[in-house]
Amino acid sequence: MDGLGDRLLAALRGGLGGQWDIDTDGEQLSIRHAARGTPYWPPRDPPDWRTLLTRIEHGFADHAVPRAEPLPVRWGRETDLTISAVQALDPYLKHRRPYTYRRGYLPQPVVRLTGLREPDGALRDGFLTSFVNVSCVSPIPSIEEHVRILDAWLGVLAGIGLHARHIEIYGSLLPWQRGPVGGITLRFRHAGLTIGDLVLLWNRQEPTIMATDLGSGLERLGWAITRSPWPTLVHGRLAATAGTGTLDAIRTATLIAGHGIQPADRGPGYALRRLMRAVWPSLGLSTAVRHAHSYWDEISRMVTPWPEICRCLEEEVSRRDHRIRSRLAR
Numbered sequence: 001m002d003g004l005g006d007r008l009l010a011a012l013r014g015g016l017g018g019q020w021d022i023d024t025d026g027e028q029l030s031i032r033h034a035a036r037g038t039p040y041w042p043p044r045d046p047p048d049w050r051t052l053l054t055r056i057e058h059g060f061a062d063h064a065v066p067r068a069e070p071l072p073v074r075w076g077r078e079t080d081l082t083i084s085a086v087q088a089l090d091p092y093l094k095h096r097r098p099y100t101y102r103r104g105y106l107p108q109p110v111v112r113l114t115g116l117r118e119p120d121g122a123l124r125d126g127f128l129t130s131f132v133n134v135s136c137v138s139p140i141p142s143i144e145e146h147v148r149i150l151d152a153w154l155g156v157l158a159g160i161g162l163h164a165r166h167i168e169i170y171g172s173l174l175p176w177q178r179g180p181v182g183g184i185t186l187r188f189r190h191a192g193l194t195i196g197d198l199v200l201l202w203n204r205q206e207p208t209i210m211a212t213d214l215g216s217g218l219e220r221l222g223w224a225i226t227r228s229p230w231p232t233l234v235h236g237r238l239a240a241t242a243g244t245g246t247l248d249a250i251r252t253a254t255l256i257a258g259h260g261i262q263p264a265d266r267g268p269g270y271a272l273r274r275l276m277r278a279v280w281p282s283l284g285l286s287t288a289v290r291h292a293h294s295y296w297d298e299i300s301r302m303v304t305p306w307p308e309i310c311r312c313l314e315e316e317v318s319r320r321d322h323r324i325r326s327r328l329a330r
Contacts, residue, residue, distance in 0.1 A: 005173030007143050008184060008200060015147035019164075024173065029186065031169040040166045040191040046226045050298055052160060052218065053107060056134060059156035060105040065136060065149075068102040070300040073109060073259040080268040081111040081256070085135035086199075086213040092139055093201055093211050094180050100139065107218065108133040109255055109300050111271060122245055125230035126194075129275065130252035132218035132299050134196075139211050146200050146212045153198070153214055157190070161225050166191045169198070180204055188216070190224045218299075238288055247288060249278040250313070254292035257309045258302035263316045276316045285310050285317075 005027075012031065013022055023030045047055065057067050068088070075082045077090070088102035115127030123129070136153065140146050154164055171186040182204045187197045196216030203209040223233055231239040235247045256272045263273040279285070293306040304312075 004143075004175060004200075004202075005184060008146070009173060011143045011147045012150075015144060015151060027172055027174055029169070029171055029173055033165045033167060035165045036168075038165055042225065042227045043161055046222070047160070049218070049222070049295065052222060052225075053298065055160050056107070056156055056221075057105060059159040060136065060152065062159075063152035063155060065138075065152060066104040068104045068106045070106065070108050071102060073111065073255060073300070074261055074268050076268070081271060082108065083110050083112050084108075085110070085133045085137050085215060086201075088137050089139070089201070089211050089213070093203055093209065096203055096206055096209055100137070103138045104136065106133075106135045106137055107299055108135060109296060111252060111256065113271065113274075123248060126220060126223065128219060128234065128251070129248055130255050131220075134216045134218050134221065136212065136214040139209075141210075143200065143210075146198075146210070149212050149214055150198055157188075160221065162190050162195070162221070171197075177204065182207075183213075193220075193224050195220050195224050236291065238291060242288070246278050246280075249275040250285060250288040251292040251295075253279075253313055254289050254306075254309055255296050257312050258293060258296055258304045258306075259300075260303050262312065273316065276313060276320065279313070279317050280321075285313055289313065 009022075009024060009029070016022070016031070019034050021032050021034055060067065071082050071085070071088055073082055074080070075087065085106045085108040088106060089100050091097040092100045109130065110133045111130045113129050115129060116124045118124055136149055138149070140149070154167065157167065158164060168189045169186050170189065173184060175182050175184050180203060181201055183199050183201045185197055185199045188195050196214070199213040201211045201213055219234055223230060226233060231244045235244065238247055253272050253275045256268065261268050261272060263269050263276070265273065289310045290306050293302060293309065296302055
Protein backbone atom coordinates (compact mmCIF):
# COMPACT_ATOMS: atom_id res chain seq x y z
CA MET A 1 0.00 0.00 0.00
CA ASP A 2 2.05 2.89 -1.32
CA GLY A 3 2.05 5.96 0.90
CA LEU A 4 0.11 4.30 3.69
CA GLY A 5 2.37 5.83 6.34
CA ASP A 6 1.58 9.27 4.93
CA ARG A 7 -2.12 8.48 4.90
CA LEU A 8 -1.99 7.33 8.51
CA LEU A 9 -0.12 10.48 9.52
CA ALA A 10 -2.74 12.65 7.80
CA ALA A 11 -5.54 10.76 9.52
CA LEU A 12 -3.83 11.20 12.89
CA ARG A 13 -3.46 14.95 12.33
CA GLY A 14 -7.10 15.27 11.32
CA GLY A 15 -8.54 12.92 13.96
CA LEU A 16 -6.70 13.77 17.16
CA GLY A 17 -7.17 17.52 17.16
CA GLY A 18 -5.05 20.48 18.15
CA GLN A 19 -4.37 19.38 21.74
CA TRP A 20 -1.78 16.89 20.47
CA ASP A 21 1.71 17.74 19.19
CA ILE A 22 2.66 15.41 16.32
CA ASP A 23 6.34 15.28 15.44
CA THR A 24 7.87 13.16 12.69
CA ASP A 25 11.01 12.98 10.58
CA GLY A 26 9.11 11.14 7.87
CA GLU A 27 9.63 7.72 9.46
CA GLN A 28 9.69 7.94 13.27
CA LEU A 29 6.60 9.40 14.91
CA SER A 30 6.01 10.92 18.35
CA ILE A 31 2.63 12.22 19.53
CA ARG A 32 2.42 13.96 22.90
CA HIS A 33 -0.25 16.01 24.59
CA ALA A 34 0.18 19.77 24.55
CA ALA A 35 -0.34 19.86 28.35
CA ARG A 36 2.40 17.31 29.04
CA GLY A 37 5.02 17.87 31.70
CA THR A 38 3.01 17.46 34.89
CA PRO A 39 4.15 14.56 37.09
CA TYR A 40 2.07 11.43 37.51
CA TRP A 41 0.94 10.52 41.03
CA PRO A 42 -0.56 7.05 41.59
CA PRO A 43 -3.97 7.01 43.31
CA ARG A 44 -4.10 6.30 47.03
CA ASP A 45 -6.89 3.78 46.49
CA PRO A 46 -6.22 2.01 43.14
CA PRO A 47 -8.97 -0.16 41.61
CA ASP A 48 -8.93 -3.93 42.10
CA TRP A 49 -8.85 -6.16 39.02
CA ARG A 50 -12.63 -6.52 38.78
CA THR A 51 -13.19 -2.78 39.06
CA LEU A 52 -10.48 -2.09 36.50
CA LEU A 53 -12.07 -4.51 34.03
CA THR A 54 -15.49 -2.95 34.58
CA ARG A 55 -14.16 0.55 33.95
CA ILE A 56 -12.47 -0.56 30.74
CA GLU A 57 -15.63 -2.28 29.51
CA HIS A 58 -17.77 0.78 30.30
CA GLY A 59 -15.22 3.05 28.63
CA PHE A 60 -15.41 1.09 25.39
CA ALA A 61 -19.21 0.90 25.63
CA ASP A 62 -19.33 4.71 25.86
CA HIS A 63 -17.70 4.71 22.41
CA ALA A 64 -20.12 2.08 21.03
CA VAL A 65 -17.54 -0.70 21.15
CA PRO A 66 -19.24 -3.90 22.43
CA ARG A 67 -17.52 -6.53 24.56
CA ALA A 68 -16.76 -9.91 22.96
CA GLU A 69 -16.44 -13.24 24.73
CA PRO A 70 -12.87 -14.54 25.05
CA LEU A 71 -11.49 -17.01 22.55
CA PRO A 72 -10.76 -20.52 23.85
CA VAL A 73 -7.37 -20.91 25.49
CA ARG A 74 -6.87 -24.10 23.44
CA TRP A 75 -6.38 -22.72 19.91
CA GLY A 76 -5.15 -25.66 17.82
CA ARG A 77 -4.66 -23.82 14.54
CA GLU A 78 -1.34 -22.09 13.88
CA THR A 79 -0.54 -22.20 17.60
CA ASP A 80 -1.51 -24.78 20.22
CA LEU A 81 -2.65 -22.08 22.67
CA THR A 82 -4.12 -18.62 22.13
CA ILE A 83 -1.20 -16.19 22.17
CA SER A 84 -2.92 -12.94 21.13
CA ALA A 85 -6.39 -11.48 20.74
CA VAL A 86 -5.55 -10.59 17.13
CA GLN A 87 -6.01 -14.29 16.26
CA ALA A 88 -9.73 -13.49 16.33
CA LEU A 89 -9.20 -11.70 13.00
CA ASP A 90 -7.46 -14.60 11.22
CA PRO A 91 -10.30 -15.66 8.86
CA TYR A 92 -10.87 -12.09 7.69
CA LEU A 93 -7.34 -10.74 7.64
CA LYS A 94 -5.31 -13.77 6.55
CA HIS A 95 -7.81 -15.75 4.48
CA ARG A 96 -10.05 -12.95 3.15
CA ARG A 97 -13.24 -14.53 4.46
CA PRO A 98 -16.25 -12.36 5.36
CA TYR A 99 -16.20 -13.06 9.10
CA THR A 100 -14.05 -12.96 12.23
CA TYR A 101 -14.06 -15.16 15.34
CA ARG A 102 -14.59 -12.11 17.55
CA ARG A 103 -14.70 -8.32 17.17
CA GLY A 104 -14.85 -5.38 19.54
CA TYR A 105 -13.45 -5.07 23.05
CA LEU A 106 -11.86 -8.42 23.85
CA PRO A 107 -10.25 -9.14 27.26
CA GLN A 108 -8.35 -12.28 26.23
CA PRO A 109 -6.30 -14.61 28.45
CA VAL A 110 -3.22 -15.58 26.45
CA VAL A 111 -0.20 -17.82 26.97
CA ARG A 112 3.07 -16.45 25.65
CA LEU A 113 6.30 -18.14 26.71
CA THR A 114 8.52 -15.64 24.86
CA GLY A 115 8.60 -12.75 27.37
CA LEU A 116 11.87 -10.86 27.82
CA ARG A 117 14.19 -12.40 30.39
CA GLU A 118 17.22 -11.42 32.44
CA PRO A 119 20.60 -13.10 31.75
CA ASP A 120 19.84 -15.60 34.54
CA GLY A 121 16.60 -16.61 32.80
CA ALA A 122 14.20 -14.77 35.12
CA LEU A 123 11.36 -12.89 33.47
CA ARG A 124 11.87 -9.15 33.45
CA ASP A 125 9.43 -6.95 35.33
CA GLY A 126 6.42 -6.33 33.11
CA PHE A 127 6.51 -9.78 31.50
CA LEU A 128 4.59 -12.98 32.31
CA THR A 129 4.06 -16.31 30.57
CA SER A 130 0.32 -15.60 30.67
CA PHE A 131 -1.64 -12.38 30.89
CA VAL A 132 -4.92 -10.74 29.93
CA ASN A 133 -4.55 -9.17 26.50
CA VAL A 134 -6.90 -6.16 26.80
CA SER A 135 -7.75 -5.56 23.16
CA CYS A 136 -9.98 -3.96 20.60
CA VAL A 137 -9.89 -6.00 17.40
CA SER A 138 -12.05 -5.11 14.45
CA PRO A 139 -12.24 -4.93 10.66
CA ILE A 140 -12.24 -1.30 9.56
CA PRO A 141 -13.44 0.43 6.38
CA SER A 142 -10.77 3.14 6.45
CA ILE A 143 -7.68 4.48 8.19
CA GLU A 144 -9.88 7.20 9.69
CA GLU A 145 -11.80 4.49 11.58
CA HIS A 146 -8.46 3.21 12.89
CA VAL A 147 -7.77 6.67 14.33
CA ARG A 148 -11.30 6.82 15.79
CA ILE A 149 -10.54 3.62 17.72
CA LEU A 150 -7.31 5.20 18.93
CA ASP A 151 -9.26 8.23 20.16
CA ALA A 152 -11.72 5.91 21.95
CA TRP A 153 -8.79 4.15 23.64
CA LEU A 154 -7.42 7.45 24.91
CA GLY A 155 -10.83 8.02 26.48
CA VAL A 156 -10.77 4.55 28.05
CA LEU A 157 -7.31 5.20 29.49
CA ALA A 158 -8.47 8.50 30.96
CA GLY A 159 -11.38 6.66 32.58
CA ILE A 160 -9.00 4.37 34.49
CA GLY A 161 -6.75 7.24 35.58
CA LEU A 162 -4.14 7.23 32.79
CA HIS A 163 -4.72 10.71 31.43
CA ALA A 164 -3.71 12.01 28.02
CA ARG A 165 -1.17 14.50 29.39
CA HIS A 166 0.99 11.55 30.52
CA ILE A 167 0.59 9.54 27.29
CA GLU A 168 3.03 9.38 24.37
CA ILE A 169 2.26 7.55 21.12
CA TYR A 170 5.39 6.64 19.20
CA GLY A 171 6.79 4.30 16.57
CA SER A 172 7.71 3.91 12.92
CA LEU A 173 5.44 4.80 10.01
CA LEU A 174 7.22 2.25 7.81
CA PRO A 175 5.08 -0.82 7.11
CA TRP A 176 6.22 -4.32 8.05
CA GLN A 177 5.25 -7.61 6.40
CA ARG A 178 4.57 -11.01 7.94
CA GLY A 179 3.20 -13.73 5.69
CA PRO A 180 -0.07 -12.57 4.10
CA VAL A 181 -0.39 -9.55 6.42
CA GLY A 182 1.18 -6.09 6.44
CA GLY A 183 1.05 -3.57 9.24
CA ILE A 184 2.17 -0.36 10.90
CA THR A 185 2.73 -0.50 14.66
CA LEU A 186 2.54 2.44 17.05
CA ARG A 187 3.14 2.06 20.79
CA PHE A 188 1.84 3.77 23.92
CA ARG A 189 3.85 4.99 26.88
CA HIS A 190 2.38 6.30 30.11
CA ALA A 191 4.79 8.43 32.14
CA GLY A 192 7.69 6.52 30.58
CA LEU A 193 6.20 3.00 30.94
CA THR A 194 5.22 1.16 27.74
CA ILE A 195 1.64 -0.09 28.11
CA GLY A 196 0.56 -1.36 24.70
CA ASP A 197 0.34 -0.83 20.98
CA LEU A 198 -1.95 0.08 18.12
CA VAL A 199 -1.51 -1.84 14.87
CA LEU A 200 -3.01 -1.00 11.50
CA LEU A 201 -3.27 -4.28 9.57
CA TRP A 202 -4.14 -5.23 6.01
CA ASN A 203 -4.11 -8.23 3.71
CA ARG A 204 -1.19 -7.83 1.33
CA GLN A 205 -3.01 -9.51 -1.55
CA GLU A 206 -6.15 -7.41 -1.11
CA PRO A 207 -5.15 -4.23 0.80
CA THR A 208 -8.71 -2.93 1.11
CA ILE A 209 -9.17 -5.67 3.72
CA MET A 210 -8.03 -3.70 6.76
CA ALA A 211 -8.27 -4.14 10.53
CA THR A 212 -7.28 -2.60 13.84
CA ASP A 213 -5.48 -4.47 16.59
CA LEU A 214 -5.32 -2.34 19.72
CA GLY A 215 -3.66 -4.18 22.57
CA SER A 216 -2.42 -3.81 26.12
CA GLY A 217 -2.11 -6.08 29.13
CA LEU A 218 -4.45 -5.84 32.10
CA GLU A 219 -1.50 -6.43 34.41
CA ARG A 220 0.55 -3.70 32.70
CA LEU A 221 -2.33 -1.27 33.00
CA GLY A 222 -2.53 -2.06 36.71
CA TRP A 223 1.23 -1.53 36.96
CA ALA A 224 0.97 1.84 35.20
CA ILE A 225 -1.82 2.95 37.54
CA THR A 226 -0.26 1.83 40.82
CA ARG A 227 3.51 1.83 40.05
CA SER A 228 3.66 -0.97 42.61
CA PRO A 229 6.52 -3.50 42.60
CA TRP A 230 5.72 -5.90 39.76
CA PRO A 231 5.87 -9.18 41.78
CA THR A 232 3.54 -7.80 44.46
CA LEU A 233 1.12 -6.43 41.87
CA VAL A 234 0.81 -9.78 40.09
CA HIS A 235 1.21 -12.31 42.90
CA GLY A 236 0.02 -10.36 45.95
CA ARG A 237 1.20 -11.68 49.31
CA LEU A 238 2.47 -14.86 47.61
CA ALA A 239 5.41 -12.82 46.27
CA ALA A 240 7.06 -13.16 49.68
CA THR A 241 6.64 -16.95 49.82
CA ALA A 242 8.21 -18.27 46.59
CA GLY A 243 10.27 -17.21 43.60
CA THR A 244 8.50 -15.25 40.88
CA GLY A 245 9.45 -17.85 38.27
CA THR A 246 7.70 -20.58 40.26
CA LEU A 247 4.64 -18.41 40.93
CA ASP A 248 4.45 -17.42 37.27
CA ALA A 249 4.60 -21.09 36.23
CA ILE A 250 1.78 -22.05 38.63
CA ARG A 251 -0.30 -19.08 37.49
CA THR A 252 -0.02 -20.04 33.81
CA ALA A 253 -0.44 -23.76 34.49
CA THR A 254 -3.66 -22.95 36.37
CA LEU A 255 -5.00 -21.07 33.35
CA ILE A 256 -4.19 -23.94 30.99
CA ALA A 257 -5.46 -26.72 33.25
CA GLY A 258 -8.50 -24.62 34.14
CA HIS A 259 -9.59 -24.85 30.51
CA GLY A 260 -9.52 -28.63 30.51
CA ILE A 261 -6.02 -29.21 29.13
CA GLN A 262 -4.03 -32.08 30.65
CA PRO A 263 -0.21 -32.46 30.76
CA ALA A 264 1.14 -34.17 27.62
CA ASP A 265 4.34 -34.67 25.66
CA ARG A 266 3.06 -32.69 22.68
CA GLY A 267 0.40 -30.18 21.76
CA PRO A 268 -1.12 -27.71 24.26
CA GLY A 269 -0.49 -30.09 27.14
CA TYR A 270 3.25 -29.85 26.55
CA ALA A 271 3.27 -26.20 27.60
CA LEU A 272 1.67 -27.26 30.88
CA ARG A 273 4.24 -30.03 31.40
CA ARG A 274 7.08 -27.64 30.55
CA LEU A 275 5.85 -25.02 33.00
CA MET A 276 5.68 -27.47 35.89
CA ARG A 277 9.42 -28.10 35.63
CA ALA A 278 9.81 -24.92 37.71
CA VAL A 279 7.79 -26.39 40.60
CA TRP A 280 9.23 -28.75 43.21
CA PRO A 281 7.40 -31.36 45.32
CA SER A 282 8.18 -29.55 48.58
CA LEU A 283 6.08 -26.57 47.48
CA GLY A 284 2.40 -26.65 48.44
CA LEU A 285 0.26 -25.65 45.47
CA SER A 286 -3.15 -25.05 47.01
CA THR A 287 -2.85 -21.36 47.91
CA ALA A 288 -1.12 -20.36 44.68
CA VAL A 289 -3.60 -22.28 42.53
CA ARG A 290 -6.61 -20.76 44.32
CA HIS A 291 -5.12 -17.28 43.91
CA ALA A 292 -4.55 -17.78 40.18
CA HIS A 293 -7.91 -19.53 39.64
CA SER A 294 -9.77 -16.60 41.21
CA TYR A 295 -7.96 -14.16 38.91
CA TRP A 296 -8.52 -16.07 35.66
CA ASP A 297 -12.13 -16.85 36.50
CA GLU A 298 -12.89 -13.11 36.45
CA ILE A 299 -11.90 -13.03 32.77
CA SER A 300 -12.91 -16.33 31.22
CA ARG A 301 -14.99 -18.86 33.14
CA MET A 302 -12.79 -21.78 34.17
CA VAL A 303 -14.26 -25.20 33.39
CA THR A 304 -12.11 -27.04 35.94
CA PRO A 305 -12.49 -26.25 39.67
CA TRP A 306 -9.36 -25.33 41.58
CA PRO A 307 -9.12 -28.54 43.69
CA GLU A 308 -9.03 -30.63 40.50
CA ILE A 309 -6.37 -28.33 39.01
CA CYS A 310 -4.34 -28.68 42.18
CA ARG A 311 -4.57 -32.47 42.02
CA CYS A 312 -3.54 -32.45 38.33
CA LEU A 313 -0.52 -30.23 38.93
CA GLU A 314 0.60 -32.12 42.03
CA GLU A 315 0.42 -35.41 40.13
CA GLU A 316 2.52 -33.90 37.34
CA VAL A 317 5.17 -32.71 39.81
CA SER A 318 5.22 -36.12 41.51
CA ARG A 319 5.47 -37.93 38.17
CA ARG A 320 8.43 -35.79 37.13
CA ASP A 321 10.12 -36.21 40.52
CA HIS A 322 9.69 -40.00 40.34
CA ARG A 323 11.30 -40.10 36.89
CA ILE A 324 14.26 -38.02 38.08
CA ARG A 325 14.79 -40.26 41.11
CA SER A 326 14.59 -43.37 38.96
CA ARG A 327 17.27 -42.06 36.62
CA LEU A 328 19.56 -41.11 39.48
CA ALA A 329 19.17 -44.58 41.01
CA ARG A 330 20.41 -46.35 37.90
